[in-house]
Amino acid sequence: xxxxxxxxxxxxxxxxxxxxxxxxxxxFFWPAAQAIxxxxxxEDAFGLNSEFVWFxxxxxxxxxxxxxxxxxxxxxxxxxxxxxxxxxxxFLAVQAxxxxxxxxTYKTLLVWPYAVAPAVAAVLWLFMFHPNIGIFGRALNAMGxxxxxxxxxxxxxxxxxxxxxxxxxxxxxxxxxAGLQSIPKSVLEAAAIDGASPRYxxxxxIFPLLSPTAFFLLxxxxxxxxxxxxxxxxxxxxxxxxxxxxxxxxxxxTDGVMNLNLGTSAAQSVILMLLVVALTFVQFRxxxxxxxx
Amino acid sequence: xxxxxLGLASAGMTLSAPALAQGGPVEIQFxxxxxxxxxxxxxxxxxxxxxxxxxxRIVPSYRGGYPETMVAxxxxxxxxxxxxxxxxxxxxTGTMITAGRAIxxxxxxxxxxxxxxxxxxxLPAVKGYYSLPDGRxxxxxxxxxxxxxxxxxxxxxxxxxxxxxPPATWAELREAAQKIKASGHEMPFSxxxxxxxxxxxxxxxxxxxxxxxxxxFGGLGTVLQVNNxxxxxxxxxxxxxxxxxxxxxxxRDSAGDAVFASGxxxxxxxxxxxxxxxxxxxxxxxxxxxxxxxxYSPDVQGAPYNSxxxxxxxxxxxxxxxxxxxxxxxxGIAEFFAHLASTEVAAKWHTDTGFLPVTKKxxxxxxxxxxxxxxxxxxxxxQQLLRGGGQMTGNTRGIRLGGFVEIRVIMQEEMERALQGQxxxxxxxxxxxxxxxxxxxxxxxANRG
Numbered sequence: 162x163x164x165x166x167x168x169x170x171x172x173x174x175x176x177x178x179x180x181x182x183x184x185x186x187x188x189f190f191w192p193a194a195q196a197i198x199x200x201x202x203x204e205d206a207f208g209l210n211s212e213f214v215w216f217x218x219x220x221x222x223x224x225x226x227x228x229x230x231x232x233x234x235x236x237x238x239x240x241x242x243x244x245x246x247x248x249x250x251x252f253l254a255v256q257a258x259x260x261x262x263x264x265x266t267y268k269t270l271l272v273w274p275y276a277v278a279p280a281v282a283a284v285l286w287l288f289m290f291h292p293n294i295g296i297f298g299r300a301l302n303a304m305g306x307x308x309x310x311x312x313x314x315x316x317x318x319x320x321x322x323x324x325x326x327x328x329x330x331x332x333x334x335x336x337x338x339a340g341l342q343s344i345p346k347s348v349l350e351a352a353a354i355d356g357a358s359p360r361y362x363x364x365x366x367i368f369p370l371l372s373p374t375a376f377f378l379l380x381x382x383x384x385x386x387x388x389x390x391x392x393x394x395x396x397x398x399x400x401x402x403x404x405x406x407x408x409x410x411x412x413x414x415t416d417g418v419m420n421l422n423l424g425t426s427a428a429q430s431v432i433l434m435l436l437v438v439a440l441t442f443v444q445f446r447x448x449x450x451x452x453x454x
Numbered sequence: 455x456x457x458x459x460l461g462l463a464s465a466g467m468t469l470s471a472p473a474l475a476q477g478g479p480v481e482i483q484f485x486x487x488x489x490x491x492x493x494x495x496x497x498x499x500x501x502x503x504x505x506x507x508x509x510x511r512i513v514p515s516y517r518g519g520y521p522e523t524m525v526a527x528x529x530x531x532x533x534x535x536x537x538x539x540x541x542x543x544x545x546x547t548g549t550m551i552t553a554g555r556a557i558x559x560x561x562x563x564x565x566x567x568x569x570x571x572x573x574x575x576x577l578p579a580v581k582g583y584y585s586l587p588d589g590r591x592x593x594x595x596x597x598x599x600x601x602x603x604x605x606x607x608x609x610x611x612x613x614x615x616x617x618x619x620p621p622a623t624w625a626e627l628r629e630a631a632q633k634i635k636a637s638g639h640e641m642p643f644s645x646x647x648x649x650x651x652x653x654x655x656x657x658x659x660x661x662x663x664x665x666x667x668x669x670x671f672g673g674l675g676t677v678l679q680v681n682n683x684x685x686x687x688x689x690x691x692x693x694x695x696x697x698x699x700x701x702x703x704x705x706r707d708s709a710g711d712a713v714f715a716s717g718x719x720x721x722x723x724x725x726x727x728x729x730x731x732x733x734x735x736x737x738x739x740x741x742x743x744x745x746x747x748x749x750y751s752p753d754v755q756g757a758p759y760n761s762x763x764x765x766x767x768x769x770x771x772x773x774x775x776x777x778x779x780x781x782x783x784x785x786g787i788a789e790f791f792a793h794l795a796s797t798e799v800a801a802k803w804h805t806d807t808g809f810l811p812v813t814k815k816x817x818x819x820x821x822x823x824x825x826x827x828x829x830x831x832x833x834x835x836x837q838q839l840l841r842g843g844g845q846m847t848g849n850t851r852g853i854r855l856g857g858f859v860e861i862r863v864i865m866q867e868e869m870e871r872a873l874q875g876q877x878x879x880x881x882x883x884x885x886x887x888x889x890x891x892x893x894x895x896x897x898x899x900a901n902r903g
Contacts, residue, residue: 205900206549206558209775212900227889291719293641302640312703312873401706402870418525420860421549422896447577 199427206421218428239386245326246269250333275331279392286324340374463615479511483537487523510786534774558770569788599727599765609720613637620746632701646710649865651723668848674898681883689879693883726835729808745831759842856897
């Protein structure tokens with residue numbers, strides 16, 4: 162409490178805060194307010210006729226069965242991406258945590274995919290799995306497996322999950338590795354001396370001690386799968402075939418940018434915004450205080 | 455306000471005064487959506503125009519594909535920085551015509567600037583697509599195409615088919631595709647722009663309504679009618695061919711172009727504008743590429759009718775919701791349009807690319823030059839447009855639907871789900887109608903003002 166006495170008055174603190182507040186206001190509050198305002202309007206594409214419709218856009222969005230489908234699809238997609246990305250990152254981190262030759266190189270290489278932009282990552286996967294030009298795509302077809310993600314919804318979903326998860330593995334890997342290295346060696350040694358097998362040690366000591374990290378990563382991964390996989394989906398499937406890979410964020414893009422329905426698209430964005438608020442709340446309320454970096 | 459009035463007045467009196475007063479050429483921003491090699495050919499036309507005169511300078515810039523260009527132009531208009539001219543694909547025509555003060559209709563542009571373009575010389579199918587019911591031109595037609603059939607002659611030979619006798623009906627097409635499949639070809643028949651080639655063109659060629667009120671030409675109250683029994687049967691046929699492996703889905707929009715260019719697909723329905731690319735890229739070169747009209751089904755009385763056009767047109771835009779162009783800028787746009795309408799430019803564009811010769815004079819000039827004799831198949835698109843004796847019906851004039859970009863995506867999605875076996879042809883088209891009508895009603899509501 163004694164620290165608050167350093168500055169007298171309110172001018173200096175606000176002055177020091179001003180740049181940050183300004184940035185927040187211009188780049189966050191203003192666009193958000195615009196989205197909310199837009200979500201209450203109906204406009205033609207050029208913005209020449211506009212009608213205030215209260216919550217009609219929201220009602221239209223949440224009663225549209227294809228939007229509800231997209232919502233459930235997004236849940237499935239996010240869960241799958243998070244599970245795959247967390248699972249494989251944990252596996253790799255446990256392997257990298259051992260004393261192996263070239264561990265530094267191995268760790269560095271594993272971090273690389275994180276530096277690849279989502280759209281570029283998608284193009285890499287496209288070149289691997291395109292049924293006509295991709296190496297694996299052609300190989301699968303040559304083996305008699307009818308691989309064509311452009312017309313097979315299940316395969317398309319599998320591909321975008323794989324590509325999205327791959328991008329996130331590196332990030333998870335770093336956190337898991339840091340988490341593993343912060344576990345005191347003495348505890349593990351004591352358990353080993355007591356005769357606990359490596360698998361037993363993992364599930365009873367390492368995994369519980371990693372759980373704050375895992376929980377934090379779970380939230381981050383879910384947020385990633387919800388909001389940052391647009392580039393992957395756009396480059397690989399454009400939400401198709403049918404609507405097999407259309408997630409909520411992709412839906413908001415299609416409706417707003419391609420179909421020029423700014424009102425319904427803004428309503429969807431506002432719904433997504435509320436979701437982010439909820440996720441952030443969960444993170445700060447329950448996780449931030451427990452996680453060990 | 456005062457400056458604008460002055461500008462108008464001076465343009466009316468003399469042509470050179472405003473340009474002298476400003477010094478340097480007037481820049482005209484021109485956004486287009488053509489990738490290479492077409493984009494380069496288009497920019498060569500603007501370079502020609504810039505060299506021919508010094509008052510105006512057209513500044514072309516590529517803005518991604520057609521849909522991206524459309525979205526970019528609309529966003530720019532809202533921000534008050536719209537380009538002077540934007541290239542808009544035919545699907546955006548309905549949106550542009552109802553865009554009010556966002557666009558400068560071509561007939562207004564011409565009457566205000568005194569530049570004249572003889573639209574009577576344009577092909578009726580082209581002119582009709584971009585004019586109001588009373589004949590006033592709204593957009594400037596340029597790269598019009600129609601869908602035709604391309605086939606790989608080598609694949610025909612290997613399958614024991616005559617490479618000079620392409621299938622003319624759907625029954626023949628299916629038989630040929632089955633034979634090509636039997637000869638070991640993994641993709642006998644595919645399609646680019648699936649809704650345009652397989653639904654919109656099929657409807658026109660068989661005089662089936664895509665939507666009520668003459669496919670939307672009659673007003674904003676139009677409703678989709680693609681779920682008619684004949685169209686349903688056609689989609690069922692495609693699904694059957696897909697199951698037996700004689701038809702393979704090539705992907706949405708222009709994705710199908712690539713499978714023919716790489717030699718993978720033996721037969722493709724695609725834009726006639728793809729010709730330039732195919733002649734260059736298909737293995738075996740130009741001698742290996744055959745062109746034919748789209749097949750028809752003789753069970754429909756009077757079929758085949760003419761096909762409809764696609765491709766794109768140029769639209770003059772105002773800068774923003776409250777910002778009009780000055781007289782100089784309008785003059786520059788009009789003169790550039792007049793340059794595009796000249797027989798030389800239209801004829802050269804046609805022979806270079808495979809897009810249609812949009813004027814009758816250009817067609818005559820190309821024919822007289824012996825181009826069609828040297829390039830068999832190059833006149834297929836125009837012949838197909840004139841099929842049925844040029845008697846256009848309300849179903850074959852074209853399509854003018856608001857929100858058509860979205861409706862196309864809806865039709866593509868429903869087709870994809872049907873071809874995956876998730877729904878019947880009937881359900882697919884019924885869904886497309888239900889979902890598409892929502893789009894049409896929303897568009898009607900947003901634009902009734």
